[in-house]
Amino acid sequence: MERIQSINPERLAWCCADRGVTLAQCAAEAGIAAANLEKVMAGEPGLTFNQLRKLADFFGRGVLFFLEPGPVDEAQVHTPQFRTLANQKPELSARIKALIERVEKQRAIFLSLREELDDANLPRFAPPDLAGLDLPAAARTVRQWLGLRDTNDFETYRLAVEARGLLVFQSNGYNGKWQIAKESPILGFSLYDPECPVIVVKKQPGESRQSFTLMHELGHLLLHKTSSIDDDRDMYSHEGMEREANAFAGHLLVPDAFLKSIHDAERPAEAAGFDDWLAEQRKAWGVSGEVILLRLLDVGRLSRRDYDAYRAWRDQPVLVKEEVGGSRAYRHREPKHVFGDTFVRTVLDALNARHITLAKASTYLDNLKIKDVHQLERFYAGV
Structure with a gap:
């Protein structure tokens, strides 16, 4: 050749x-x-x-x-959002950088399809006015804006955020181009855009931890109007914008009124029993025990010593079985898991309206096989 x-x-x-x-x-x-x-x-x-x-x-x-010909102009190759994340964490791995660019391309696809469909029912991002509000008040305002009920899990939080015109992606738990590696400290990132922000959440063994990451990133988008990438250290930071995003997420997920259902007199003497003590609340609110304990610490109902003891107990190494791949029987649902309901519905609507070909839809949906695209259509049709 x-x-x-x-x-x-x-x-x-x-x-x-x-x-x-x-x-x-x-x-x-x-x-x-x-x-x-x-x-x-x-x-x-x-x-x-x-x-x-x-x-x-x-x-x-x-x-x-x-x-x-000629050298590369980085300002043309990398978006301002990409450069913001790369500047925040210069040590970002090549794999994470590639994932960020991949997410940006998916957002561009979504916006293009949304424009072609011209569907008034597709949500548009119109953030609430939080100017002048302290963090608890901002969290209350956003909770109302999202229309959250008292009982939630990660999926209901995700759907509520998507319904407000944002895209929420979740990384795969197994090896692949949409995975944030298990050994990576990165827990999530957000790409600010006044038209359509995107939040990416790392898949973790417990979905309750993902809920906090989701709302932490939402805090950056709504409070700071900037892109951000966050690791373990940021989720415990007591400084600057990270402190604000953490406090915002805590108040949004566990408002002060929720704490009334917790009975201090029933608190176990040993930190190892705290999760069982808070089991009802953890399940109802879709959050980790640590998020609740931090809120109790904030309001003076838990000592720093007890909280640190819980952290020490929780941080003990636990053997987690690593996923080796998605079930072939449910491969057609994988795009919904990764890209969210809004993105997938938009692709399928564009396919149904003949704005894109079946081959294009397959490409946009993580290279689903054609038969899996049809199966995904039937899944959404309830067949």
Whole structure:
């Protein structure tokens, strides 16, 4: 096959540096012989068009990106939101950076489809006015804005946020391009956009922890109107915007009125029994025991010593069985799990209205097989 002569080696080098991979690693992961990439770097014809397309797919770029002359303009390649997250945590892994860009592309797809559908029923982001409110009042206002009931879990919180014009993605629990690795400290991130913000939540063994991450990120979007990426340390921070996002999430998930149902006289002497003591509330509110204990600490009903004892007990290593892949029987539901109800319904509506082809719908829905797309349609139709 004919080799392409005009591939820009400077752009290949930039992509490797941006992704944090060597040329050899790039070759192995993209499925291209290392010798061919070395030829490109030497300014020689080294790749066929199909190989160049593999390379472009690996880096999440278009084929033409590698054929353009001159150096890369990062301001054009990376969005302001991406640069905000990268500046917040310069140590971000290449995998997380790739995930951020992937999320941005999904949002662009959603906005394009929403515009084509011109459906007045699709939610639009119109945030509440929180100016001048303290954090408890802001949390009360947002709780009303979301229309939350007293009993919730992660899914009802997620649906409530999506109903207000945001997208909420959840990472896969097993290895794949939509996973935030188990060993990664990143728990979630948010991409601010006045038209359609996006929140990404890392899948965790307990969904109650995901609820806090979701509302923490919502706090950044509504209070600070900025993009943010957060790890374990941020969720316990007592400084700046992270402190505000934590307090906001705590008050939103566990309002002061909820604390009246907790009886201090029944609190166990040992921290190991706290989760059982709060089992009814944890289940009803869809939150972890720690979130409730922090609220009790805030209002002076729990000592710092008891809270620290609980943290020490909770942080003991626990063997968690790692997911190795989604069930094939439910593969058609995976896009709903990852991209949320709003995104999936929009893709299916666009398909039904013939704005996109079945092949496009498959691509937008994480490359579902055609039969799985049809099964997903039947699932939404209740068949």
